[in-house]
Amino acid sequence: MSRTRVIKIVFYSLLIAATSMILRSFMSSMSKIPVQTSTSKHAIVVGSGIAGLTAASQLVARGLPVYLLERSAKPGGNSIKASSGINGAPTKYQPGPPFSDKSFYEDTVKSAGAVISIARKQRESLISTLTNSSTDAVSWLVDNKGIDLSVVAQLGGHSFPRTHRGAGQTPPGASIVLTLLKSLKESPLFNLETSCQVTKVLKDGSDVTGVQYSCDGQVKVLHGPIVFASGGFGGDAEGMLAQYRPDLAGFPSTNDPRHGSQSLLTEVGAQLLDMDLVQVHPTSFLDPKDVSNPxxxxxxxxxxxxxxxxxRTGKRFINEMETRKNVTDAITKVAANSVSPRQWEVELVLDEGVYNNASSHIDFYVWKGLMRKTTASELGVEAQSSIEEYAKAAAGHIVDPFGREYFGHWKLRDVLPDSVVYVGLITPAVHFTMGGVIISPHSEVLDASSKPIKGLWAAGxxxxxxxxxxxxxGSSLLECVVFGKIAGEQAANYLEGI
Known part of the structure; x- marks a missing residue:
């Protein structure tokens, strides 16, 4: 090969390499330039849990285009995992005389605790909206969306059975999410983008005008009124959770690791409330195959x-129908069984009566290896004695020493060594964050002067x-439907008025 040809080959190789580098640099810089996705008149919903899907449903029903942005690869958020149900009172499905449940508001105020005195009027107004709208929320899901919510149970802290779920195998959260999502996908007005992270809320003067977000490394911009339904910060262990509740460091969580998004809203003037109020759910499963998974x-x-x-060690220690906070406090007042993560070991015991009325849940837990079917004697002499006393209280033969009055569908009366029970090990885990941006009863996000930020609503x-x-x-799904509907309607009114 001649020297001239070698020089040419080297030259062209270097030229190709340089061109490739320039092209890669250009493409990289282009990905950082916001791409204007659409200039048409539409609304933006951030988050695809029940709050976001409900808001989007209201907007589409008004004939308005919606862009729904979800940061996860699949829609549904934490809502799709919800398994106990949605509260509603009064409804046709509740036991007793028609419309006899009048205490939902009082139960919710009592559950809120001492902080009810802080911003009392504002908080009670939100609670009133939540509870007074609950009948319509259940009716909307049942009558308008065809979702089965015919089974009603009484949960801890409630004075009446009012938590609705379906009679089939599909958990209520998944049933609501999948139904709303299916309906939305049938509309040409609905646009869903997953794996897209909102990075900035845009503002022009005092009005919110849209969002900047990233999908697959490409930055995009959408303009329009926004409904934020992006969830809490229970999975943000190293960020907002550590900032507001450092005492919960080391606790496991029922949330996937993900950053809280409230700061996106505070950057445009939103105010925060109750950020230190984090709900630790008393019963999350210890998986025997992966006990230390956080x-x-x-x-x-x-x-x-x-x-x-x-x-706990074979003995009852609490009225299981107390609020989540009280049950959690009763569990955690003794030393934890492990430090990393901080876990306790408590047995959750069910009989065949409970199984018959919650078989869809229990079968799934047994299949997952989180619960097992066994006998009373296998739990030990102390536990069998405790179950015997509990069974007597459930039958009305004695007053329950812990003050429990509602025993659901427990039917075991004569507890024998071979009596069938279902058991799983549980521990408290970070579950829900009560704090977030302050909203009005109309789902408007409020600024430091308690005035609505134009073009911005939030729910969930x-x-x-x-x-x-x-x-x-049962009130988390209710909150999503009630305020999701309100936010969707308000955003629709705003959009139509532009």
Whole structure:
């Protein structure tokens, strides 16, 4: 090969390499330039849990285009995992005389605890909106969306059975999410983008005008009014959770690791409330195959509501129908069984009566290896004695020493060594964050002067002020539907008025 040819080959190789580098640099820089996705008149919903899907449903029903942005690869958020149900009172499905449940508001105020005195009028207004809208929320899901919510249970902290779920095998959270999502996908007005992270809320003067977000390394911009339904910060262990509740360091969580998004809203003037109020759910499963995994699978509260009892070293120690906070406090007042993660070991025990009314849950837990079917004698003499006493109280033969009055569908009366029971080990885990951005009863995000930020609404766990110190089981899905509907309607009115 001649010297001239070698020089040419080297030259062209260097030229190709240089061109490739320039092209890669250009493409990289282009990915950082915001791409204008759409300039048409539409609304933006951030988060695809039940709050976001409900808001989107309201907007589409009004004939308005919606862009729904979800940071996970699949839609549904934490809502799709919810298994106990949605509260509603009064409804046609509740036991007793028609529309006899009048205490939902009082139960919720009581559950909120001492913080009810802080911003009292504002908090009670939100609670009033939540509870007074609950009948319509259940009716909307049943009558308009065709979702079965015919089974009703009483959960801890409630004075009446009012937590609705379906009679089939599909958990209520998944049933609601999948139904709403299917309906939305049938509309040409609905646009869903997953694996897309909102990085900035855009503002022009005092009005919110859209979002900047990233998908697959490409930065995009959407303009329009926004409904934020991005969830809480229970999985942000090293970020917001560590900032507001450092005492919960080391606790397992039922949430996947993900950053809280409230700071996106505070950057445009939103205010925060109750950020230190974090709900630790008393019953999450210890997986025998992976005990030290910090992400736990929730043991649905319906298991206790339908009659389950809790044993520590074979003995009962609490009225299982107390609020989540009180049950958690009773568990954690003794030393933890492990430090990393911080875990306790408590047995959750069910009988065949509970199984018959919550079989879809229990079969799944047994299949996952989180619960097992066994006998009373296998739990030990102390535990068998405790179950015997509990069974007598459930039958009305004695007054329960812990004050429990509602025993769900527990039916075991004569406890024998071979009596069938279902048991799983549980521990408290970070579950829900009661704090978030302050909203009005119209789902408007409020600024430091308690004035609505124009073009911005929020619903679901990203908000604060409703639940106070403790959220009642079944009220998270209700909150999503009630305020998701309101936010969707308000955004629609705003969009139509532009």
């Amino acid at each position: 992400v736990k699978f929730l043991a649905a509260e319906v298991l206790r509501g339908e009659g389950g009892l809790l044993l 766990e990203v908000t604060g002020g409703i639940h106070g110190e403790n959220r009642l089981g």
